Amino acid sequence: MKHIHKVLLLGSGALKIGEAGEFDYSGSQAIKALKEEGIKVILVNPNIATIQTSEGLADEIYLLPVTHEFVSSVIVKERPDGILLSFGGQTALNCGLELARRGIFKKYDVKVLGTSIAAIEITEDRKLFSEKLTAQKLKTAPGKIVHSLAEAEVFANSTGFPLMLRTGFALGGMGSGIITGKRDLRLRVAHGLTLYPQLLLEECLSGWKEVEYEVVRDCDDNCITVCNMENFDPTGIHTGESIVVAPSQTLNNHEYFFLRTIAIQVIRAIGVVGECNIQFALNPDNGEYRIIEVNARLSRSSALASKATGYPLAYVAAKLALGKRLWEIPNSITGKTTAFFEPALDYIVIKVPRWDIDKFIRAESTIGSEMKSVGEVMSIGRTFEEAIQKASRMLNDGYAGVMDKNFTRETKQQLLKRLKTADTMRLFTVCSAIREGVTLAEIHRLTQIDHWFLQKLENIVTTYKQLEQTVRLTRDLLRTAKQQGFSDSQIADLTHSNEAAVRTKRQQLQITPFVKCIDTTAGEFPATTNYLYLTYYADESDYVPIAGNKAIVLGGGPYAIGTSVEFDWCAVNTVMTLRKEKIKGIMVNCNPETVSTDYDISDVLYFEELSLERVLDIYELEQAPLILSVGGQIPNNLSVKLPRSVPILGPTRKQITQAEDREQFSHLLDTLSIAQPAWGKAATIAEAKKLCAAIGYPALLRPSFVLSGKAMRVLDTEVQLVKYMQYYAQLLKTHPVLITRFLEDYGECDFDGVARSGDILVSAISEHIEGAGVHSGDSAMIHPPATMTFETQQEVSRIAARIIKALHLTGPFNIQFLHNRDVLVIECNLRASRSFPFVSKLDGVNFIEVATRTILGKKVPRFPVPLLPFYGVKVPQFSHHKVKGADPVLKVEMNSTGEVAALGADCYAAYLTALIATGFNSPTRRAAMVTLGGERGKLALINSCRKLNNLGFTLYATSGTHMFLKYNGIHSEVIGKVFEHDQRTVINLLQEKKIDFIINLPERGEYQSTSAKTLSDGYNIRRAAIDYKVPVFTNREAADFFVDAIAKWHGDALPQLSLQAYKKLTVVTKGAR
Amino acid sequence: MESAYLHLTDGTSLQGTAFGYHGEMRGEVVFTTAMTGYEQSLTDPSFANQILVFTYPLVGNYGVAKPQFQDKHLVANFESEKIWANGVVLSSLPKSPFHYQSVTSFANWLTEQKIPGIARIDTRALTIKLRAHGVLAGTISRQKMRPRSFTARYRYTDVSCKKNVSYPAPKPNTPHVALLDCGVKHGIIRQLLHLGIAVTRIPWNVNPLDIGKFDAVVCSNGPGDPKNWVETVAIIKKILTKKIPFLGICLGHQLLSLAIGADTYKLKYGHRGVNQPVQEEKTRKCYITSQNHGYAVLTKTIPRNFDRWFTNLNDGTNEGICNDRAKIWSTQFHPEGEPGPFDTEWVFERLLTA
Secondary structure (H helix, E strand, O other): OOOEEEEEEOOOOOOOOOOOOOHHHHHHHHEEEEEEEOEEEEEEEEOOOOOOOOOOOEEEEEOOOOOOHHHHHHHHHHOOEEEEOOHHHHHHHHHHHHHHHHHHHHHHHHHHHHHHHHHHHHHHHHHHHHHHHOOOOOOOOOOEEEEOHHHHHHHHHHHOOOEEEEEEOOOOOOEEEEEEEEEHHHHHHHHHHHHHEEEEEOOOOOOOOOEEEEEEEOOOOEEEEEEEEEOOOOOOOOOOOEEEOOOOOOOOOHHHHHHHHHHHHHHHHHHHEEEEEEEEHHHHHHOEEEEEEEEEOOHHHHHHHHHHOOOOOOHHHHHOOOOOOOHEEOOOOOOOOOOOOEEEOOEEEEEEEOHHHHHHHOOOOOOOOOOOEEEEEEEEEEEEHHHHHHHHHHHHHOOOOOOOOHHHOOOOHHHHHHOOOOEEEHHHHHHHHHOOOHHHHHHHHOOOOOHHHOOOOOOOOHHHHHHOOOOOOHHHHHHHHHHHHOOOHHHHOOOOHHHHHHHHHHHHHOOOEEEEOOOOOOOOOOOOOOOOEOOOOOOOOOOOOOOOOEEEEOOOOEEEOEEEEHHHHHHHHHHHHHHHHHEEEEEOOOOOOOOOOOOOOEEEEEEEOOOOOHHHHHHHHHHEEEEEEOOOOHHHHHHOOOOOOOEEEEEOOHHHHHHOOOOHHHHHHOOOOOOOOOOEEEOHHHHHHHHHHHHOOOOEEOOOOOOOOOOOOOEHHHHHHHHHHHHHHHHHHHOOOEEEEEOOOEEEEEEEEEEEEOOEEEEEEEOOOOOOOOOOOOOOOOOOOOOOOOOHHHHHHHHHHHHHHHHHEEEEEEEEEOOOOOOEEEEEEOOOOOOOOHHHHOOOOOOOHHHHHHHHOOOOOOOOOOHHHOOOEEEEOOHHHHHHOOOOOOOOOOOOOOEEEEEEOHHHHHHHHHHHHHOOOOOOOOOEEEOOOOHHHHHHHHHHHHHHOOOOEEEEEEEHHHHHHHHOOOHHHHOOOOOOOOOOOHHHHHHHHOOOEEEEEHHHHHHOOOOOOOOHHHHHHHHHHHHHHEEEEEHHHHHHHHHHHHHOOOOOOOOOOHHHHHOOOOOOOOOOO | OOOEEEEEEOOOOEEEEEEOOOOOEEEEEEEOOOOOOOHHHHHHHHOOOOOEEEOOOOOOOOOOOOOOOOOOOOOOOOOOOOOOOEHHHHHHOOOOOOOOOOOEHHHHHHHHHOOOOEEOOOOHHHHHHHHHHHHHEEEEEEEOOOOOOOOOOHHHHHHHOOEEEEOOOOOOOOOOEEEOOOOOOHHHHHHHHHHOOOOEEEEEOOOHHHOOOOOEEOOOOOOHHHOOHHHHHHHHHHHHHOOOOEEOOOOOHHHHHHHHHOOOOEEEEEEEEEEEEEEEEEOEEEEEEEEEEEEEEEEHHHHOOOEEEEEEEOOEEEEEEEEEEEEEEEEOEEEOOOOOOOOHHHHHHHHHHO
């Protein structure tokens, strides 16, 4: 065998729906496994917020798109001996298959390590897959694409009924459903074929249990199944959308080991070397099975299985790819046994998906075979009740538990209706229905959820009702409630007490949680690591708090829009710095997709809730100070809630309140004579009118009654204002709305930094491409600033210095500025921000390391602002194509699910590269479509349209825009809107792949319309663009920048240096800050 | 809910909730880490005189199936006709089950079989105690008072059949093995029949050579200290002199080892679970196995003419011996699984090469 010295690892790029942080975890583990073997690791991954793209892991990091073009160029340059394709999700796998097809591996003698290309192809090709497994007498669900009724009938005759009919996705999947018999088939297929050219018929597995196995195989054919998992929802709901439990709960011994045997047969038949995930459907009435799918790579499920069992699947898979055998790899938890074993669990693990549907305009909350969730939480307990209640709170979506007063307002009839169609509230709907007296049998009939789960939920509901009715809270009831996972605050709520009082009472009655260890062997062998969870279902702890200097770091919780891998990077780097400083790091987090929840990262890991109650429990056990400023908003919000007796390292409660309380901060700015957009609060129509008259329109309204910020609006007129205030009148009485002057034509920038006693030690300015009005998380950022004037940058720095000095801050911070001719402050957060990894990696100064050392009181020098001879551009990744119906328009509320960054000697090349990394194709068709709403929109883009004309682009325009362009001497071709008949429409252009991109500048009123019924032409165009995967720009600045970028780019190679190579170009100046 | 107590011989008593049979029962307290298979474990005769602690906290979820007899003396879905364990210790109380094969609940099954159970015990804490201390004797009782005297429920030989039972092979002219029953798990018989081998199951103290001609002899699993089974060891010695192919499983492996002059010893807390990794010495191939034993063969005492067939990857203990030329094999693990994996079923196929 060829000796392997240098390995290329492909990452998964930006976080998106279906491909999230789990691949940072997989990739980081793979790098660790390779480095241990002395192998040089080359990484291609444009996701700059990840841990795997941090210094000290891979030897060369290429922040480049994971596409065959870019990866080929890296192969040519680096000439690696081998490549790993299974650690970067579907993105890396697809890229690998494409490279193989193009003969790149053969040409450059790159060995595909681990699972072979041939084996991957079997799992990716439905036909090959079915043939391969059927040959081994293994059962797959038969399915066929049919183009005629005759074809459908032939298929139906071979399989029998019921069958599942699936139609295309683009028109909303109209006509999909279960076919019960021949007559039904004739009617439905005939109708379906009038709408779609082809239909998919599949064996109907509706109501079957969905079970997954994580299987590992080495090059000597030694096989193990690390974990099995059972979905709470039956087949039909994507496993990423379902609650999942590990191990399976309702399978008997025969079923468990029968499927295990099949799983091993499958991995052998396919020939995977490493890890794969096998999904089964299991008939609950007779034990029949079908193999639904095999993923011959690390996956979201494998990350979950690793965290659920303590078995490091990715690490082991990487070793196996190098030709090691399972028994040659030590079990790092016990330190004594080997990786050839199957973990035994003595606890139950539950994963619950985290959705953020409310953040998408016009998206539906139903769930099904397509994934829509943006993150997940994992909870561990010794009963199902305890674990599911913990998980519901970990979501950080406002739930107090599976039963929540705020979600139980519906009538029995409404609940029954909701049970029929699965939606994101399903768990809570089921519990409310139980409470309203719907029988478990009825719920089972409507949802097909196994009785076992329903019975457990019923136990919780019973206790909930007891708590509601109790006059005196007895010790027994309190203990039962705690063992069933009720929080102190919910118990307080139900018994008319308060959280602190319940806590005190509980402690007096000696009802406290115990700490249990995850050891992979159910207690058979001692663990050398401290991978822990808390439970009330125990009598003693098997962990003694570690001695010595220590600190508790709170992680970011579930990934959701606004909280993503960047906060995991911050939390992990904090713990790593603590350990470097000889301080023991204790991590608390509940997100299985993270690196921070790898038990190797910290000295102690609590896989636990980030709630006030649980954090206090952990604090009381460990007696160590807390670091709350690195995990994003969840830990940051705790700082003001924690009792004063709890020591916090970093920004103080007073400082945080001063910066984050709107009134206090505004006052601070006033005393410092620092400008801010005019603002005020209003609870009534009269107040709002008066306020808006004073500050002027447009006005940004931010209500305080919803967590998600769903009702945030920009209003242009008093008529709109009155309508808004009337609509929310009831809620606004108690929760006034915050109204801010909405400034247009302003640029925006982020100022990240770390301070000691009010003195800024390190800082960085990142300029937004999109101007004010687009959420900073959805804006592209350039660092160092490319178009801001030096004077503005200086002014921003000066203002930041004055604010931080006034706050006398020690710790990390982020300030957002608006700038035009003047500079205004929008907000200030005394915590690490989304852009910390971005600026840290570009500037070569780890902001988190500086922050951690500073808050520990260590001596840290001041870092000069480096003069970078290159630019980094960070762009958001959107997942609108995954969320049916979602409007992709950019607005004040964040919508992106991830980000990527690219570097370049000029910011335009870097921008283009970064866009390609989010799925753009380079504009080679030289055609675009423009549709500009309103006079302002049209005028704003006239220059860019002219530039496109001059560049030789064919412009297609809707009639109004066409007239306007014509009047201004710009040539364009008229094209119909989506629903204009008798002429070619934008749909034709999209279908025929005629255009590179669409510029659609909508007017505010168009997409903000509260009446969801009327779908505007603009919306239809944007949505069609998303469905046909054509980029669409809805923001003027971004469109201009993009046009400039393609004007400057002449089709030559985009930048291809590694991060390390760029760093070597860095010249540090000793300029004063 | 009535309280129950687990009184341990180290002087500690654990309080929990009673379920199952209302009676007092003593036994050696051992733990299994299997997450499924309580029906199979409890009906395994090797658990006779033992109280079984399940480390998995949610037991009884899928209820208890109706025993299916594929022959008058052979259960298809359990490992014997009854529960042999003396008691059960659980974390949470099992509730009404939901499974298409379930006919009764776990608690009712225990009541029917006159087996006491205790739930709401911190089974992880108890397991760690047993791991640290070694196995302890204990009594499940509804009395808070510690019991003063105990009697063993079974003599170790109670697990064996009292007279010969024959299981004809599905087809004629097939190999015929004698099965020395020291408390055989029915899974072993099922595996042999599945391979087309006819089986005559004979009591532990009968020399098969005295009652007929067999193509091979299999010695079963069974409870307790192998050194108790003096008569069976003597019979095995006789069989070996006749050069008849031999397969020992679990206790059978230990008895074979004693018969060839090796020694056995008691493990601190045994191997009980379905995730025990073993490695075949010659090929370096690894297998996940089902195990239930408290004693082991002392590796260094294995005579030269025998190969160390398998070794436990967790603790390096011996997991099997063989002498291929003499056609003698034995495994410490259960190649028939039940509960647990079937990865080593092929061990039985060795008999077909005999």
